[in-house]
Amino acid sequence: MDKHQVAGILDEIGTLLELQGENPFRSQAYHNAARALEQLEENLADAVAADRLRAIPGIGQTLQEKIKVLVTTGRLPFYEELRQKTPPGLVRMLRLPGMGPKKVRALYEQLGIEELEALKVACQEGRVAALKGFGAKTQQKILEGIDFLGQAGQRLRIDQARALADVLVGQMRDGPGIIRMEVCGSLRRWKETVNDIDILLSSDQPGPLMERFVKLPGVTQVVAQGETRSSVVFSHLLYDNRQLVSIPADLRVVRDDQFPFALHYFTGSKQHNIAMRARAQQHGLKLNEYELAGPDRRIPCRDEADLFRALGLAYIPPELREHTGEMEAAAEGKLPQLIEPADLRGTFHCHTTWSDGNAGVEEMALAARRLGFKYLGLADHSQSLTIAHGLTPDRVRKQQAEIDAVAARVSGIKLFKGIECDILADGSLDFDDDVLATFDYVVASVHSHFGQPEPEMTARIIRAISHPRVTMLGHATGRLLLRREGYKVDLEAVLQAAARHGTLVEINAHPHRLDLDWVHCKRAKALGVRMVINPDAHSTEDLALVRYGVAVARQAWLEKDDVFNTRTAAQVAKALQKR
């Protein structure tokens, strides 16, 4: 059982305990432990074997033992008993907005409702409104919530949420009365997926702004409207008007002198905030979303940097605010100089119409130049991937001739000739050495036999990346975002092999299949692996997706030198030649 599975079970236990009406701090302890496990960099089985779990903050004696049982036996009697006495439908009912464990429990105990479908019927028959503590409005909200869950209610990918946030902010900006405005929450921390959009603004007249917000075009539901905070559901068409995407959006308004505190507070994460409040307490101060204050004085701050400084901390970038050691590092002045989007000088994993891309070589080159890139690596698919028009050796020659021709025509951008070469089932490569030798670089990727058992998949990838012609490993885990699945691979072993052979490992930045997450990247860095941020671009627009890769790199505390494509074109050319 890997750490994600164990973390999932601990999370579920926490939820089940809430539904049992347990001490909330006890259930919280399970959620906290789940979070801690997700961020574990090393292999969970190793940590268990070496008795290192206890050292992780949030995991004590009891949880260490439960995790150990789970990892070694794959089961946990305590969990199974808990599941037995809680109908699984109750967990789904918790996802309804405004429904917490107490309400779900009341519905179950007093009406015997244990499924969303039964709840809907009970609402329609008016039985819910008759319950003590419930009423007509609650009943109506539940019905709306069931509807919303049916059509949306899912976490959104960050690229979709950003697009919607841009629309919302743009619409708000058109009006008067706004002093400062910022998108905060998990969106500002660049999490892969987000639950909602949080917008914070400062103003002297919150009332009219609230009115405007809830009446914006695209607002399909007003969930709450107060003097300083409103919640709506916002819907917008994305992808050339082909897909309607909905997401809850919150607006909060504060006075301008409160803005830095509110910005920090609403950016989170929750764990980071709790740690910050504790630190404020150690300084004899109280921190909330409005102020940092002692018993007899308020400490004025113009921006977040002032706030951190007042607590003896260097400025912590939003991407680092996950309570994973950033406070300690900031206190000791040991925060890294994070890689910046502008540090990227080019990218490598890009397809063209020669295989399954939808733009030609020249179009891609021009688009890369417009983005300010100094070089672009073209890496179409190799011959085995027939479904994607993989290049045969003959077409490789023709494509390379075209790249030379485009390079001669287009100035200001250097083109590298690459290939995304399939790793065949046995770990051999899809071209003979004489063909491989014609490329500036080779990205090796798995595109077939995804179902191989872990040992075979691992051996296959390690064999491929130890090949002297292979420059970088493409989508190392094949992880698909939202579905969270990839191929089964011992990533630790793969990263160690990459470190041994000096193989670059790609941070695949395409939001659809973001591959290495920040925990993986931290581990990779610790093992001495250098990374490369690639968008797996199939269109000119996809090139801009490297920004998401930069976000992952920042979350992993990577600096400019940790990432290969921060080098100049000349440095890249030299490095590739040496191989």
Next chain:
DNA sequence: GCCGTTTTCGGCCCGACTGTTTTCAGTCG
């Protein structure tokens, strides 16, 4: 269930908003 330079017991962030209440519990972030 976790945690400890005020603590091994008694805390555990805290304020806004809603709905059902008549002073507050539940939910959310």
